[in-house]
Amino acid sequence: MFKPLSLFLALRYVRSRQGNGFASFISASSTVGIALGVMVLIVVLSAMNGFEKALADKFLSVIPHGQLIGVNAPIPQWNTKAAQVLKSEHIIAAAPMINVSGMMQYKGQVKGIELKGVDLKLEQQVSSIADYIVEGKWNDLSEPNGILIGAGIAKKLALSLGDSVQLLLPQHVSLQGNHNVNQSFPIPLTQQVTIVGIFKFGGVVDDMNAYMQFDNVSTLMGYNPGQAQGLSIKVDNVFNAPKIIREAAYKLDHYVYVSDWTNEQGHLFNDIQLVRMVMYIVLIIVIAVASFNIVSTLIMAVNEKKGDIAILKTMGASSFVIMCSFMIQGLVNGIVGVTAGAFSGIYLANNLTDIIREIEMFFGIHFLSSDIYFIDFLPSYLHYPDVYVTVITALFLSLVATLYPAWSATKIDPAQVLGQL
Template sequence: MLKPLSVFIGLRYVRSRHSKGFSSFISASSTIGIAIGVMVLIVVLSAMNGFERALATHLLSIVPHGELVAVSEPIPKWRETVTKLELEPNVIAAAPFIKTQGMMQKSAALKGVEVRGVDMMAEQRVSAIAEYMTEGDWQDLSLENGAVIGAGIAAKLSVQVGDKVQLLLPPVITADSSVNKAKQQFPVPTKQQVIIVGVFKFGGTIDDTQVFVNLAKASQLLGYQADEVQGIRLKVSDVFAAPQIVREVAFNFDYYVYLQDWTRSHGHLFNDIQLVRLVMYIVLILVIAVASFNIVSTLIMAVNEKKSDIAILKTMGAKSSTIMASFMFQGLMNGIVGCLLGTCLGILLALNLTDIMRAIEAAFSVEFLSSDVYFIDYLPTELREKDVTTTVITALILSLLATIYPAWRATKVEPAQVLGQA
């Protein structure tokens, strides 16, 4: 006999069980339950991986990975500073900026905005904003009064490329300003007429708040010298290590700065993804556990049906470990078959999840993810070998644990009592 005795007996019992009506139904239900749990868990984890990837590649292509913002005095000689920062091992690129809050006005319409003065060429090395232009050209930002705005702002103000709008900014208080002017209760905002030279559509709240102007104009409006900036934006090699990288860069910096990174401004999205991943993993593992423990019912019925066989095996000298292993193998087959079915279906669905959801949206004319609310308008997916392996191993362990008690009960059958009754 080429296979161990316990495996041989277990396979015989599995084949004979298929002819039993009710026990066969219980066995099939446990197998199907495990398959569904494994399949759904693989699909859910792939969707969470997809959101994580979209966060890193899409959202963080616009949102700054990290920023060094001056505490009190502006950062001078920004070109030399940018060159120095780009020599840091984990910094891919750096770019200067000046930002402030303001209002944009067109006729009677007003919209609160964040105005960011950037160097047109340097910004392209740390941001993919030019790829999301829907109207106009990013290069036109070099015009003296040019401004690039988000699609949400353009819709709110009903403006398009070529229109002139009023930009209202906080008043600049300089050292030579009069005391009365500095202490005005209602200071007069700085007004500047700008021309819309481009509109970008990225998705989410960024479209509703962000306005770009060129760095020279922002310096003029906010009282900075030609080579001074408010801060330096960083693009780092590992976005999920951004807080640590920004701290390391700031440690070697020559000026007092505030440290900011994307985990402070948009970290809630990443935390939400991790929380949903954990909750769904726990819930679906419990689903698999419930399905696995149907194996208990199947094996207990099998033990009751096979008492005479167990008694004969014991009489012939079979060890308790052999009998226990036979029934454990019989129950484990449910887990193995369920895992195989669930894994195949889960991988198939996970690889095609985006297309499947788009087909459902088209068929029923619904939209599950809106780019006006979320930063993407599709359901992303990314299948990882680690998730599949972890899911399968967990399901098999739960299936194996479910077989222990019924298999142990089988070893407690007394041959004398069973054969005497027979």
């Protein structure tokens, strides 16, 4: 069977190295180091992908991907404007909205809230908040002065279903038409509402958001029929939302403020990307350090095989053959380490969530709390291009590590070496 001389020599040297204790240790350490680096890098990148996917699939499912908000005046005939927006190719749904920052008062306790006036039917097309209701039902918002609040608000004010609370909302003087320049602090609007539902999502969403039927909030804030503060929009690709929302705004014949999820929540995505980049650089350096242990192994192999190299040269072996034989010998460590690390990393990445849950159950701890984060588990999503990039990078570093020792082997002078034997 055909076998190139350089490959034959490399495999023979690899087998002969097993008997040398120190050389075997250095060789094994480089292989293990490369394997660990590749494995950890794949797992970390998968975890970052998991957080990114959780951000898109869960967190962005309850907040609008984008909003078009009237600047100088409310949007008139919002039905017509929504139909114009839906003509855009990448927009899935649009719903009217009114957002008001206010206070909720109950038994002497006060809590700041973000009140959202929503259409009960259309809001379910742009938000999945109804899926997180733990008490009551979404359609109960159709009751007179019914309000849906987050679990954080309910906990802060000790509220339960059926409780009557008071809303304190700012007057929008531009809509009321009674501007008084001497009135620095207008009397807030007050409204008694009844708790008809409580939702639990996690994080700041539970602590701030409250929902009421669109018509109720519209009447309370003094909007005319058919008017809306803005439109909530859902797109087919959340990471292209800024471009899609901006293009949709150009189609409206109304002066609007363009907002998307990156304006308020984009820091989450940016943090994930930053951690991803930092971890990638750090772990590539770890792989590089492990790969350059190959240098030590090959330098010892070259010094040990000087006589063999000299004899090969006198028999006509070219420098290319000798250099390739040592490069292949070093690459064996890289290939074994990368293969072991890649398969281990893929297995751990695919089972990371379950493994972390088992660790949490065994030690009785919880790494992520839904009260702080928007998820209570460690997500993982294996993206195979990340595996390919990691494997290719590790193999490239292993190849680079073999160049100098292999080149130094070609510079051995046969006459000088054989004269010392």
